[in-house]
Amino acid sequence: MHGRLLLAAGPPRAAAWSQNVWHEPMRIEIASIGDAAKKLRALQRNWALYDFQLHRRAALIQAQLPKVSAKPLRFGEPPPSAPLGSWTLLDANTILAAPRCSSPFPHGEARFVEDRTGPPSRAYLKLWEAFTLLGRKPGPGELCLDLGAAPGGWSWALQKMGAEVISVDKAPLDPAVAALPGIAHLRQSAFALDPAEVGPVDWLCSDVICYPARLLALVQRWLESGRARNYLCTIKFQGSTDHATARAFASIPGARLMHLSVNKHELTWALLR
Ligand SMILES: C[S@@+](CC[C@H](N)C(=O)[O-])C[C@H]1O[C@@H](n2cnc3c(N)ncnc32)[C@H](O)[C@@H]1O
Numbered sequence: 125m126h127g128r129l130l131l132a133a134g135p136p137r138a139a140a141w142s143q144n145v146w147h148e149p150m151r152i153e154i155a156s157i158g159d160a161a162k163k164l165r166a167l168q169r170n171w172a173l174y175d176f177q178l179h180r181r182a183a184l185i186q187a188q189l190p191k192v193s194a195k196p197l198r199f200g201e202p203p204p205s206a207p208l209g210s211w212t213l214l215d216a217n218t219i220l221a222a223p224r225c226s227s228p229f230p231h232g233e234a235r236f237v238e239d240r241t242g243p244p245s246r247a248y249l250k251l252w253e254a255f256t257l258l259g260r261k262p263g264p265g266e267l268c269l270d271l272g273a274a275p276g277g278w279s280w281a282l283q284k285m286g287a288e289v290i291s292v293d294k295a296p297l298d299p300a301v302a303a304l305p306g307i308a309h310l311r312q313s314a315f316a317l318d319p320a321e322v323g324p325v326d327w328l329c330s331d332v333i334c335y336p337a338r339l340l341a342l343v344q345r346w347l348e349s350g351r352a353r354n355y356l357c358t359i360k361f362q363g364s365t366d367h368a369t370a371r372a373f374a375s376i377p378g379a380r381l382m383h384l385s386v387n388k389h390e391l392t393w394a395l396l397r
Pocket residue numbers: 244245246247248271272273274275276277278279292293294295312313314315331332333334
């Protein structure tokens with residue numbers, strides 16, 4: 125273990141909490157800074173330095189590599205498509221390098237040009253990151269159910285994507301969000317909704333604060349009803365992590381479980397159809 129970098133033997137395993145998986149990492153012996161840069165450049169163009177020790181030497185090597193654009197993404201743009209490798213210095217003369225990584229972003233950290241005036245909270249960044257990684261997002265003509273919507277960051281983001289939104293929360297929405305066209309607010313518990321009465325919806329989104337098992341029961345109820353097509357839900361852990369419920373979410377056929385760079389002690393679960 126080197127800081128956030130965990131080395132594990134064997135083939136890749138599903139690891140929802142990992143921010144970025146280094147595939148087939150290789151050890152490279154280096155004789156000098158120039159030699160290190162030459163050997164990395166020979167493998168490919170773009171490299172992100174994972175800098176956990178020997179900072180000065182590592183920075184001098186990175187300085188000899190081609191610049192990788194650090195521009196934040198505008199939401200709606202696809203993630204960078206050029207392969208991005210990761211590398212680090214294990215000691216002064218040994219590099220660990222993985223030309224192929226699971227995330228298109230350095231260290232799995234997506235950054236966006238933020239909207240600091242429109243949304244009432246920064247929670248909308250979870251949706252932006254998730255939809256960018258999934259390569260799909262709601263759009264005009266689609267209906268989204270936003271559970272646990274207050275103060276309205278997700279509803280704001282979904283409305284800006286052109287979708288119609290039903291926002292559900294016992295708490296009020298920010299007035300500016302509530303006033304947006306295409307947003308209806310149900311002031312009630314998400315758990316009391318009857319899918320047969322509300323559905324069909326194109327997207328069921330949930331950012332409700334609740335125990336994971338309670339969210340799983342809600343999702344299963346909607347899945348059984350067949351009244352929601354796509355799902356994007358935050359699984360929030362309180363205290364210790366409920367790994368059993370996380371595994372149950374992951375085992376739903378077609379599901380994807382991920383830890384977004386903006387997620388704290390929570391995972392994002394998606395099911396797209
Ligand atoms: C993290 S906040 C959601 C933030 C929101 N996604 C945004 O972008 O602004 C969690 C919300 O879950 C709501 N919540 C908690 N229990 C709920 C329930 N049973 N039904 C509906 N909403 C609930 C809370 O009132 C709170 O507004």
